[in-house]
Amino acid sequence: MTALVEISSLRKSYWRGQSEVPVLADLDLRVERGEFVALMGPSGSGKSTLLNLIAGLDQPTEGSLRIAGHEIGSLSDRALDRWRNRSIGFVFQFYNLVPVLSAFENVEVPLLLWPISREERTGRVTAALRVVGLADRMEHRPGELSGGEQQRVAIARALVTDPLLVLADEPTGDLDERNADEVLALMRLLNRAGGKTFVMVTHDPRAAAQAGRIVRLEKGRLVDEAA
Amino acid sequence: MRRFTSGAGQLRMLLRQVMRSPRRALLTFLGLVVAFFLFTALESVLYTLEELLAQNASETGIFMRPRSRASFFRAALPIRYVEQVRDVDGVVEASPARFHFGAGVHEGSFVVVVGVDPPSYLRLRPLEGVSEVEAQAFRGDRRGALMGARILASNGWEVGDEVTVRGRGRVPDLSLRIVGDIGQGDRMGRVALAHIDYLAQVMGGQGRAAFIQARVAHPSLALAIARSLDERFANFAVPTRTRSERSHAAGILANLSDVLVGLRTIGYLALVITILVVGNAVAMGVRERTMEIGTLRALGFGRGRVMALVVGEAMLLALAGGLAGALGAYALFESGWIAVPRMTDLSLHSDASVLARSALLSLPVGALAGLVPAFSAVRRPISEALHGAD
Numbered sequence: 377m378t379a380l381v382e383i384s385s386l387r388k389s390y391w392r393g394q395s396e397v398p399v400l401a402d403l404d405l406r407v408e409r410g411e412f413v414a415l416m417g418p419s420g421s422g423k424s425t426l427l428n429l430i431a432g433l434d435q436p437t438e439g440s441l442r443i444a445g446h447e448i449g450s451l452s453d454r455a456l457d458r459w460r461n462r463s464i465g466f467v468f469q470f471y472n473l474v475p476v477l478s479a480f481e482n483v484e485v486p487l488l489l490w491p492i493s494r495e496e497r498t499g500r501v502t503a504a505l506r507v508v509g510l511a512d513r514m515e516h517r518p519g520e521l522s523g524g525e526q527q528r529v530a531i532a533r534a535l536v537t538d539p540l541l542v543l544a545d546e547p548t549g550d551l552d553e554r555n556a557d558e559v560l561a562l563m564r565l566l567n568r569a570g571g572k573t574f575v576m577v578t579h580d581p582r583a584a585a586q587a588g589r590i591v592r593l594e595k596g597r598l599v600d601e602a603a
Numbered sequence: 604m605r606r607f608t609s610g611a612g613q614l615r616m617l618l619r620q621v622m623r624s625p626r627r628a629l630l631t632f633l634g635l636v637v638a639f640f641l642f643t644a645l646e647s648v649l650y651t652l653e654e655l656l657a658q659n660a661s662e663t664g665i666f667m668r669p670r671s672r673a674s675f676f677r678a679a680l681p682i683r684y685v686e687q688v689r690d691v692d693g694v695v696e697a698s699p700a701r702f703h704f705g706a707g708v709h710e711g712s713f714v715v716v717v718g719v720d721p722p723s724y725l726r727l728r729p730l731e732g733v734s735e736v737e738a739q740a741f742r743g744d745r746r747g748a749l750m751g752a753r754i755l756a757s758n759g760w761e762v763g764d765e766v767t768v769r770g771r772g773r774v775p776d777l778s779l780r781i782v783g784d785i786g787q788g789d790r791m792g793r794v795a796l797a798h799i800d801y802l803a804q805v806m807g808g809q810g811r812a813a814f815i816q817a818r819v820a821h822p823s824l825a826l827a828i829a830r831s832l833d834e835r836f837a838n839f840a841v842p843t844r845t846r847s848e849r850s851h852a853a854g855i856l857a858n859l860s861d862v863l864v865g866l867r868t869i870g871y872l873a874l875v876i877t878i879l880v881v882g883n884a885v886a887m888g889v890r891e892r893t894m895e896i897g898t899l900r901a902l903g904f905g906r907g908r909v910m911a912l913v914v915g916e917a918m919l920l921a922l923a924g925g926l927a928g929a930l931g932a933y934a935l936f937e938s939g940w941i942a943v944p945r946m947t948d949l950s951l952h953s954d955a956s957v958l959a960r961s962a963l964l965s966l967p968v969g970a971l972a973g974l975v976p977a978f979s980a981v982r983r984p985i986s987e988a989l990h991g992a993d
Contacts, residue, residue, distance in 0.1 A: 428986045433901060454905060461903020468989065472898040476619040481612075486902045488612040497612075533902075 380541060380573050381407035381430060386439035388425055388596075399425045400596040403439070407541075412567040412574045414587035422596040423577045424545060430575060431464055431543050432456045444540055461489050465534025467563075469546035471526040473518040473533075479505065479525075480514040483533045490537075504532040508562060524555030531562060535572070542566075544576040548583050560586045613908075617915050623888065628920065631884040635924020635965070636931065638877040643932035643961040645870040647953035649863055654954075656853075662822040663695075664848035665829050667815040669841050678702075678811040679841055682799075685723070688817050688832060693824040698723035699812030703777050703802055705768040707758035714754055714768045716777060716795045718802030727818055732786020737762075740782035741796070747782040749796040755784055768795070775805050816848075825849075874968055877921075881972035885917045889976040896980050897988025910977035917973030918966055925965025933958040 388400040400422045407413050415423045428434040429441055432448050441448045444463070451459060466472075473482045483501045490497070505511050508528040518526050527547060534542050544563065548556035564586050566572045576587060584590050592600040621628055667688065669679045678701040688697040703716040721742045730738075733749060741747050750760065760766050762784055768777040779797055803809040819825050829845040836843040889896065899909055936953035 424986075431901065433985045433989075457900075457903050457905040460901065466898075466901050468898070470894075472894060472989065474616070474619075474895050474898075476623050477616065481615070484612060485616070485899070488616070489903055489908075494611075 378409055379406045380409045380411075380444055381405065381575070382440070382442040383430075384440045386426075386429070386441060387437045388422070388429060388434070389437045398596055400429075400436075403596070403598055405591065405598065407573065407575060409573055410567070410571045412564065412586070412588040413576070414584035414590045415575065415577045415593060416579070416581075416584050416590055417593035417599075420595075421593040423593055426593070427543055427545055427575065427577050430541070431466070432460050461486055462537060463540045465537065465539040465542040467527070467530050467534050467542065467544035467547045469549040471518070471523075471530045471550075473526055473529060475518050478515050478517055479510060479521065479529045479532075482518070482529055483536050486533065486537050500536050501532075504536040505529075507535065507566070508532045522555065523551050524558050527551060527555070527559050528562065531559070531566075535566065541573045541575065544574060546577055546579065548578070548580060556580075556583065613912065614915075617912055617919060620888065620892075620912070621916050621919055627884055627887065631881055631920055632924045632927075634880045635877055635921060636928040638873040638880075639925040639928025639961055639965060640932045641873045641928075642870040642964070643929040643953070643957060644936065645866045646957045646961060647932060647936040648951055649866060650954055650957050651951045652859065652863075661818070661848050663819050663825065665817045665819060665825050665832075665845055666848050666851040667817070667829075667832060667843050667845040668813070670833075670844045671842075678803075678806075678808045678813045680812045680815060680843070681839075681841060682720075682810050682812050684836065684839075684843070685720075685812075685815055687835065688815060691828055691832065691835075693820050693828055695818045695820055696723060696727045697815055697817035698727045699799055699815050700724070701799055701802055701806075701808070701811070701813040703768065703770070703797070703806060704774065705770045705777060707754065707760070707766075707768065709758075712754075712757050714758075714795060716748070716768055716779070716797050716802070718797050718799035720799055721796075724796070727816060730785055733783050737783025744780060744782055745798050745801050746778065746780050747798070748779040749783045749785050750779075750781050751785045751794050754795055755781075777802070777805055822847075874964065877924075878968055878972045881917050881921055881969065882975055884920070885913060885973055886976040886979065888916070889913060889980045893983065893988050894990070897983070897985050897990075900981070900985045901989060906981040909981050913977035913980050914970055914973035917976070918969030921965040921969025921972060922962075925968065926962045929958050929961035929965075932961075 383403055383405040386400055386403040386405075387398070389396045389398045391397070403426070405426075415426060417423050425434065429436055429448075430443070432451070436449055446459070448456070448459075474485065477485070480501055483504055484497060487497045487500060502511065502514070505514055508531050510525060510528055510532065513521060513525060518529070521529065527550075531547075542563075547563070548559055551559060560583055563574055563576070567574050567588075574587070576583070578584050590600075591598060667680070667684070671679075680699070682699045685697045685699050688694055698720050701718045703718065705714050705716065706712055707714045721738075725738055725742070730749070732752075733741075737749065741749050750762075755761065758766070760781060762781050764781050766779055766781060768779060770776050777797070779795070785794075785796070799812065800809070803811065817828075819828050825847040829847060832845045833843050896909060899912075900906075904912075933953045936951055
């Protein structure tokens, strides 16, 4: 396998008044293509910050963060927007769907920035919804879907651009056990059968157990790795 | 084509956002309708005034009045000036006039009688709708009057009637015999014409006029002739102020400028308030959608695109409300139902240019209203917005 994410000597601090609050310190991490990595750790350990940095939603204070060979910190805002749209899929804890749009339209959103024909867009959206098993719920709005279905729509939205990397922030945190299992099974299937690379932040050991590798963070440092 | 389909998708998203809170959208829409209705109505009033003055101003006409503005309604200009005006090279005809302001049958039926010298006046301003028989009768009857069709209609008078135009204040009543009517379509349909010497007999001021109208051979001569006339009468007992009819009309508009500026200010104030109303409604929507906006940005929508969506939302609302309000006012004014109080024969109307201007103004109104919410939408870091932090 080749490295998709290469993080070395990464440091991230926030300023609270005059005092610097370190969140991540001297972090080194590699995520190979096709891997399913779970980031675990207590609240405030820096998991979500790390995920935001990998997503290009935030900038590191120091260190290097390369994804598919691109140094993320050196990209302009505009280039970063375009890179996120093309290369990253997001799955959020609370699904983050647009309530006034149907499942189809929600999945279509990232493709609205692509210069492709309507037919091609429709084909991609339909295929993504079929993969997550919601081909018959396309016209439903989020309010008309269960939590598990909404998260599957969010997964379809993350997949529709065929991204290099899918980042999931507590994807089962708002789901009951049955729906959580379904969503995790879907992510595992996409990873194993589809070769998608996943980095998932979770508190839940059952969710983490679905990953190929578990990385533990504590006080902004990598403390443990387990396959 | 490819760009179009992507744009259509974003437009669909924008439309859905506008209708996200139907009650809020409806209330904002109604606010816009009222504001643009008011704005278009005021602009239509101004349009009517300007058009009225422009219609009555000929390019070859010149207008002479006493230099002292206070003398205008007292009929202070000697009628003998008319002969000297006629003698000037390039002047085709000249005719004196004065006013009698009164009421018809009802106290509110305002009647303006213009006293003229019939032969010269009818040469100067041939009246459409007045037959040669009526013109002949007018010339030959000292108490005869040509009455505007609208005055006839509003007072229930007919040709052949002996009528009294009641004077106001110290102005005496005027007994007139209606010898003809000035057609409905004529610009003089709102006034009555009588003999100036008869008005002088009743009101006093024999041999005096309020103003003298003249026609010159070519529009290019108007300004020079007006100047030469004022120079000629500069050392007379009553110096004159002569202008082309066009600039006279412009002067009347200038005199009304305070009123016009006041009306325009009210109209624009209504629009400023609208900007605040729409801005507030859009800002509320943006605050409620913090997480969604964060998600859009995470998915690759840049700052500019998110701002365009928010501004577009405000512009869409403003355009819908602005168009509805402007159309409503336009339709009402064009229906002819709106009359000037105490001048029932003068109805206000509008024009397609007024409608277009008002409707187009809704776009910058929407853009301005959307700017502040748009900036606030993209100001927050994406990672914060994703958690819905306000």
